[in-house]
Amino acid sequence: MTEPLKVLIVDDQKMVSGGFSLILSVEDDLDVVGTAADGEQALAAARELRPDVTLMDVQMPVMDGIEATRRFVEEGLGRVVILTTFDRDDYLFSALDAGASGFLLKNADADELAEAVRTVGHGHALLAPEVTRRVIERRTAQQAAPEADARLAALTPRERDVLALLGRGRSNAEIADELFVGEATVKTHVSNVLMKLDLRDRVQAAVAAYETGLVRVGEQSGT
Incomplete structure (x- = not known):
């Protein structure tokens, strides 16, 4: 137990x-x-x-x-x-x-x-929608578009997919199901995303997904 x-x-x-x-x-x-x-x-x-x-x-x-x-x-x-x-x-x-x-x-x-x-x-990250939207709306209002584009350019297409799903609150298992890959592969992609974007953890990755426009404010995180 x-x-x-x-x-x-x-x-x-x-x-x-x-x-x-x-x-x-x-x-x-x-x-x-x-x-x-x-x-x-x-x-x-x-x-x-x-x-x-x-x-x-x-x-x-x-x-x-x-x-x-x-x-x-x-x-x-x-x-x-x-x-x-x-x-x-x-x-x-x-x-x-x-x-x-x-x-x-x-x-x-x-x-x-x-x-x-x-x-x-x-x-896992805990991003209550009511809290996250207020944080992200304020951050994205201050975020320069060229900087956001530069951050995305550092990622492969699959890493962008993983970042977007992190922004929607998906677990590794859920990301693996949606992308039809193994959890070990997802863990590798998550690690790469954190390293390339200089992020501490999944919470910062989720916010980065909004900052870079991969996920829009108001999108459902649980579906």
Whole structure:
């Protein structure tokens, strides 16, 4: 039997962290190993508890969630999902650059919360459409077309296909099915895309798919 995913919840509002803990604690495959009220506490807890996924608030005292996320990535302390209420779009940009593996709305329902943790915990990007569209609309408005074209020119046609499917939130298995290739081949293409475009992970690759025009804002990500 697979070990449950270990989850750390970081939020300075006890009602939020307590509510999320309660929701996740009833899931057999998820184990809430701790909570923290700021970034410094989160780092200390993560070093001790080694969570697979950390749900990270942004606006917190002592150390905010963006700096904490950057430190988590640098130290290899597991994957981070940013909790957001859309108060500050610039926080989303900063969190993405810091290496967050996804974004989750604080008003997500119980099933969405649990599935988000599973998705990120198993190595996939979590790009909630409501969040992603706002980030991408703002980024693409600032993105120069020649730069976008130059980035695509570095990819082979098949790598472009893979990047587009990453932008639509497809897993490696789903990409393999759609392109009629093996998962090992898909992994190679994904690695090549990340390397050629100087991207950290699948989240940044998904955003790049929008930035370069391979995926349009408003397209369905799940179909």
